[in-house]
Structures are given as structure tokens and as C-alpha cells.
Amino acid sequence: MNSNRQKNRLGLILTSPYLIFTTTFFIIPLGWSLWLGFTNWNLISPDFSFVGLSNFLQALKSKNIFASFVSTYKFLIVLVPLSFVMSLMIAVIVNKLPRFKGIYLVLFFLPYLSSGVVSSLIVKGILSYDSPINHFFRDRLGLEINWLGNPVTVIFVISFMIAWKMSGYYALILVSGLNSIDPAVYEAAEIDGASKMKQFFSLTMPLMYPALYTVLTLAVGLSFGIFIEAYQLTGGGPDLATNTWQLEIYNQAFVNLNSGYASAIAIIASVVTFATIGVVKFLMQKWGEKNGWS
Structure with missing residues (x-):
């Protein structure tokens, strides 16, 4: 009994920094926001004063909230496939390199460490009216x-821009997945006459x-957290086309100083985000079960 108590006490001491951090920066703010x-x-x-459900009812009728809902799913439809394809291409190419894989992965990872504000300002300059690209x-x-005034x-x-920033980070995860595959599987597939394309999609x-x-779960969650790029490049325009939840x-x-209403929007956004991620996870799990993953 004393030994178990000492182990429990030691475990509590070792996990206390994480528990304190989570309580201070997640649980308490979440309760306050609710x-x-x-x-x-x-x-x-x-x-x-307490206003009941009026903030939520107002949000559900708001044109801005509907625009945020639509724009977020537009980003999801474009950003998730783009990030996935770019990161997968990087992972496959780097994984086939005979040497210096780590150096190339670090180079592709560097955009992830760059400031979103700086990247946005650079892109804004590149796509300005008098930029060399537009002159061409x-x-x-x-x-x-x-470029920035057209809703499409x-x-x-x-x-x-976000896919370029995140693809190196996602590629690290995909490279680890590629390295976990036993080369003997490909040898057996080649003996059976499977083409390279067949091996890629079937194995x-x-x-x-x-x-x-x-990667897909992270990319979907990222689509619901877009802020810096939309704030710096468009401010939510044109015509609320990039007015994201954040x-x-x-x-x-912080602009209208209506924090109660903003908290209600944040709660609605959280529900939509978790519901969407839940659907994506469910579909991915079904695909995994179909391919032998339980």
C-alpha cells in the first residue's frame, strides 16, 4: 500500500507541470468562455448581465457567421487536398534520395518556422498591382x-500560401510512415508483376x-484556424469571402468589444470544427478498416 501511494505521489509530481499548464491555459479559459x-x-x-441564448440566436442569424461557415469550408476543400498532395510529393521524393535526407527535410521544414505575418506581407507585395508577376x-x-480582390x-x-508553409511539417510525418514499410512487401509485389503505380496506391x-x-486530421483542423493570412491579406474580404471563424x-x-457575442461564436465554431473532424476521422477509420487496420 505504501509503495503504491509513493508511486502515485511520484506520478502526480511528474505530471503536475502539464496539469497546471492545462488547467491555467485551457480548462479555466474554456469555462470562462462558456x-x-x-x-x-x-x-x-x-x-x-446574463442574456441567456440571445448571443447564440443572433449568431445563427448573422450574415457574417454564415460567411465564416462557407469560407471555412471553401478553405477546407482547397487547402486539405493541396497540403496533402504537396507534402506527399515531398515525402516520396525525399525518401528516395540516396543520402542527406535529413538535410532536405529540414530545408522543407523551414517555412513552417517562418512568421505568418512576414509571409503574408511578402505574398501581398508579390501579388501587388505593380509587381513583376502582374506586369508579366x-x-x-x-x-x-x-489576386486578392477576387473571391475565387x-x-x-x-x-x-498555407500549404507551402505546412507541407514540410506534414512531410516529416509522412516520411516516418514511408520508413515504417517493410521493403520485402515491394519485392513480393514486383515478383507478382505489380507496376509502380499499382504498388503506390495498393501498398x-x-x-x-x-x-x-x-496528416489529414491536422490539415482539417488547420482549415478552421486560419487567421493571420486572412487578416493580413484581405481583412476578411472581398465580400466576406475570407471571413474565417477566427x-x-x-x-x-477586440474591434466591436462584444466579447460575450464573440464567445458564443467561438463555441459554435468549436462545435462545427469538432463535428467536421469527427466526420473525417470516421471516414478515415472506415478506409483503414477496409485495408486491414483495426
Whole structure:
């Protein structure tokens, strides 16, 4: 009994930093946010009142919230496949290199460490009206493209920018999945006459299931957390085309000083995010079970 108590006490001591961090920066803010969602606090005044479900009802009727819902799924549809394809290409290419794989992976990983603000400002300069790219399109091709002012092109610009930033990080995960595959599997497939393309889709992809599951889940979650790029490049425009959940929460809380309403939006956004990730995880698990993963 004394030995078990000592082990439990030691375990509690070792995990206490994580428990303190989680309680301070997650559990307490989450509880506070849930409470604020039912109030009309303006973030400054010490006085606030309980308003019940009015914040949630207002959010469900808001044009901005509907735009956030739509724009987030637009980003999801473009960003997730783009990030997946780019990271998978990097992982496959690097994994086939005879040497210096680690150096190349580090080089591809560097964009992940770059500041989103700096990257956004660079992209904004590259796509400005007087940039060399736009001069080329106007003078040589006769095309005048408003990259950040068109509701369609701006989704692809921001998605490509984020995919470029994240693909190196996701490639690290995919490379670990590739390295976990036994080479004997490919030798057996070659003996049976399977082509390289057949091996990739029938062997490599299913055997990489844990890595693919992780990357897709992270990419879907990333689609619901877009803020810096949309804030710096468009401010939510044009016509609310890039007004993401995070941007709308920021505007309501810190621009309009309506933190109660912003908390209600955050709660709705959390429900939508977890529901979407749940659907993606369910589909991935079904695909994994079909390929022998339980």
C-alpha cells in the first residue's frame, strides 16, 4: 500500500507541470468562455448581465457567421487536398534520395518556422498591382488578375500560401510512415508483376494509414484556424469571402468589444470544427478498416 501511494505521489509530481499548464491555459479559459457566451460583457466595463441564448440566436442569424461557415469550408476543400498532395510529393521524393535526407527535410521544414505575418506581407507585395508577376500577365498575356480582390482567386492564394508553409511539417510525418514499410512487401509485389503505380496506391498508401490519418486530421483542423493570412491579406474580404471563424471572433471581441457575442461564436465554431473532424476521422477509420487496420 505504501509503495503504491509513493508511486502515485511520484506520478502526480511528474505530471503536475502539464496539469497546471492545462488547467491555467485551457480548462479555466474554456469555462470562462462558456460563461461569457451567455452574457453581454464588452471586455472593458466591470458590469455585465446574463442574456441567456440571445448571443447564440443572433449568431445563427448573422450574415457574417454564415460567411465564416462557407469560407471555412471553401478553405477546407482547397487547402486539405493541396497540403496533402504537396507534402506527399515531398515525402516520396525525399525518401528516395540516396543520402542527406535529413538535410532536405529540414530545408522543407523551414517555412513552417517562418512568421505568418512576414509571409503574408511578402505574398501581398508579390501579388501587388505593380509587381513583376502582374506586369508579366498584363504585358505578355493581356490578363489583369486581381489576386486578392477576387473571391475565387483569393481562396487559392491563401490556401497555397498555407500549404507551402505546412507541407514540410506534414512531410516529416509522412516520411516516418514511408520508413515504417517493410521493403520485402515491394519485392513480393514486383515478383507478382505489380507496376509502380499499382504498388503506390495498393501498398504504399494503405500501409501509410497511421501517418495519413494524422496528416489529414491536422490539415482539417488547420482549415478552421486560419487567421493571420486572412487578416493580413484581405481583412476578411472581398465580400466576406475570407471571413474565417477566427477572424470574425477577433473582430467581435477586440474591434466591436462584444466579447460575450464573440464567445458564443467561438463555441459554435468549436462545435462545427469538432463535428467536421469527427466526420473525417470516421471516414478515415472506415478506409483503414477496409485495408486491414483495426
